[in-house]
Amino acid sequence: MKTPLLPVAPPRLSMRLEGLEGKTRGFWSYAWHGEQLELHHGKAGTDGKRESRTFASTEEAGAFVRKQVTARVAKGAWSSDLAFESTTWAQVKDSVQVPGNSEEDEDRVLVLSGDIVVPHGLWLDFRRGIFALDDPDASPFVGLIVRGNLTVEGCLFNGENDFGPFLQVHGNLVATSIAIGGSRLRVTGDVMTGDLVAVYNHGSVSVGGALVARTVASEYTLQVEGPVDAWCYRGRGSKVFAVSAGVEASDDPYDAKGVFVPAVVADERVLLDKARNLLSAGKPISRPVFTSVRDAFRQLVSKKMAEPDKVKSLTLEGKGLTSLPDDLFQFRRLEKLNLRSNELRTLPEALGQLTELRELDVRSNGLRTLPESIGALKKLRVLDLESNCLWRLPDSLAECVELRTVNLVNNPYSYVWRAFGGWSRVQLMWDFPEVLTRLPKLEVVTFEGTPLRTLPRRRFDSTSLRTVTVRKSLVTEVDPDLHSQLTVSVEDSAGKAAAYIGYWFRSEYVRLESFHDAKSGQYDFTEVIALLRLLLRINIPTAAPYDTALENFRKGSENIVWDLNWHGSNARHVHALFTALRDALGPLGEPDPGNALVAGLRDVFAVHAGG
Template sequence: MKKKPSPSSDLPFETFTWAQVRDEVKVPGNGEEDSDRVLVLTGSVVIPHDLGLDFRQGLFAQDDEDAPPFTGLIVRGDLTVEGCVLNWENDFGPFLQVHGNLVAKRIAMGGARLHVTGDVTTEDLVAVYNHGSVFVGGNLKARTLASHYAFTVVGAVEAHRYLGQDSKVFAVAGGVEDTRDPYDAKGVFVPAVVADGRVELDKARARLAAGKPIARDAFTSIREAFRQLVAKKLAEPDKVKSLSLEDKGLTSLPEELFLFRKLEKLNLRRNNLRALPEALGQLTELRELDLRGNGLLELPDSVGSLTKLRVLDLEANCLWRLPESLAGCVELRRVNLVNNPYASVQRAFGSWRQVQLMFDFPEVLTRLPKLEVLTFEGTPLRTLPARRFDSATLSQATVLRSLVTHVDPALHAQLQVDVERSRESAAAYVGYWFRPETLRLESFYDAKADRHDFAEVLALLALLLRITIPVAAPYEETLEKFRVRSQEIARHLDWDGDKPRHVHALFGALRDALGPLGEPYPGDALIAGLRDVFAALAG
């Protein structure tokens, strides 16, 4: 149950109308009317409990529901809150404006607006949603700061700061962010508020409201966590031949890893690595490198320096190309490229507009002189190499569940390709990506602005068209996938029957987009069929 802070009868409140204090208020407007009421406290004030910033609750409760609401609190001096400055509602709330300094045990904001002329000092500050605003005219000091958005601090920030989504936590001192020694969320925040590497800010707010900690007693950076993990090995790094860092939640590789110059086997399976540093090339003794299940987008050019590498496992990533320098890996025997991209492709790239896929066969693979086993499966290759493999020892080279429709029997005799399944493979991507989980209402609708933005949705549609045309002709299976998924999306968007306008807007935008998106494919049957599918739900 949400805690409702009780008002303090000892505080000398004065009440003014919005019209009387409008010129004094510095926070962004929230549709206040002249008759709305504003509470004012003059001088240094101590509030010995939580300060709630929600309409008609706590200090802002009113006996007469028909009376104009209290729309904010002005403190003409310093303010100390011995509990939590707390706002539950994400879209709005009474403003708090402090003309002096603000000291609070905890601060947990939603859609309310906070403006402090002086300094802000607190243990933990959470700002859950971007409909609110925070302005600090002086310095901001906190143990942790977690927000979906960067707010304004004129002075210096001192905190361990997390700015949402998949970002890391950085220590900020004197306003300078230390990017050299980042923290994962789990190294700073308690497990109760961390999921999939992200801080769940709504849960953090609830814990602050309940007086529970959101931060660990001691913080551990990615580098320090690594050092703890391999502390004994670091004492004699040249003796380490094999190292497993599987399932360690790594989002980057600590510099200390590259002290193990004699490393022959490195297991980095199932972390969250999107890129690898050029320093990887310093591990020149590597024989086996396992990068399975990371969401990697590219390999560094320095991979070509791994001239002793024999096994390279790249399964379940989001690689869209391989560097030409890979040809330097002259001892490479086995390369695994199954499931590129893996399921979380949108998250790995950050948006559908940024997604890139491996449509072209990386011909650098044909120049590996000792290659024995090469595996592609579930990778949307559309082309095969224009040259034969240099390796005389190639025993197994498969291209399965791809978009390839043509094989040259003479040129591609070394490859096993299931061209008969290209249509099925293309249709499968519609089932994977065009679904309710991907097209949630919040992904294209801003409730506060009452505005639709279909840029991401249309980028996904363009990507699916590029995958399916002309591979999947005559398109019966693809159209059926679109039809079924469209109906599922419509049901989820309008589950309670009061949001049909969002369904109409979404499918109207998809239908209309087929004009410009279909220009490269004049007269294509899939475009015509999709118009009917989308029009049926556009209303």
């Protein structure tokens, strides 16, 4: 599928803009003659000021014009060639096909008749640009109706997430880009645009015909009655899929970073707000050429793909992989596979096809689980799982009868919240995986920084076992007879338990947006309480007598308060948060009545709670 080509408007040799500058209506115009510009600007109704500027080249003069027009439109100016009419909401409301926004009958609606060309961007924000009011006491303009086709030679932009004037087009819409939030857009015909960004879920986009775009990035569903041709990202860390004539190529996904520029991608997500702002400034948000997951992999291993049976070792370290393409499993004779430092959260069941594999390195990925098919790797000798988020090992691992070395240091690694996508989803490896005791040739196992509470209830079958090391865990008791094959450090368990508080109970993870919806004004402390529940489970009973744990909670609380209320206007949010945390200690403390950590935390949280 090729990216759609958008018609490019030729540069305009002249233009006149007008708009409100404060309470005064002003104008600005230019006439472009090669390297020379004739400029005219001033207050409406006056002769204004004229000046001539000469540039080093025609291109430099054109760049100046484009920059000036973009900046002035952003400040509220518009082309004086646009012949707006005005009517009331009462007169047109029966014909408007957008969701209501509590409009009043006396509110005003702008109307443009015929096929309209806007020679710059078009802003859809209340009391701004074409919707600005000469008289602040007059009824507001709540929308724009175009009775014909509309072409916008720039970005169709709305900066508010909760609301915005509606736009209804009784024909087709062509725009260089579309970047909206709370505005409601209805086009009865087709829409053709470059990048389309729709932020949040209070706005709406409804297209009666076809939608052709370079990319579509939206957190809510666009209603399109005709076919769609675009690369579509549907929000919240999803993949990007090419859609052609309404059919999605679900078997060939794209990572966000393969379609969008780095400036708008973070943690596998497209930052829609940032993308909207870049489009409004006329800057690109999508790459010149898109690369699918499959194509990215092929580029990495293009030479090796010619003769896959000859490949014995493959290194894909630090390539930003979020999934493994099917092509990888053509290397059936692969013996060493290095996937270190990517962003893999799971491995596909197809991994079991690599039956010649001797060494598998998936260190530093944020993996949560291993596939059951790993048991098919009968020749596997080295399994490096360091710095992931594994909370269990599959029973099928016992079938890896040649396995010698298993590295489970730092599970979970630093970004456990990101790997699971929320504290309420986090799972930790509390119990020693007894499947390891059934490996017949195991020699070395290393646990460090893994919150194990229990040790195996059986001895290891391997007669080749050299070292099984457990450090910085939550283990407090060791059976000297049963666990004689293990080296376990119990003296650092309390310190490690308390350290998790310092890692996670901090402003980085307890941000205002994590518990307060600015749009509705409602609080939701589900995630924060899930974090508190997890930290209590780690520290009870491991960290008794809790002096360090309470001190870490106190420091964390102060850090969170400072970050939430550094400018002094969020005291109510601080009070609400710590009141919720204090109250949550009741049900969270029920399994451990009279626990000193729970009692001490009530005092820590009460310092910042309301009432």
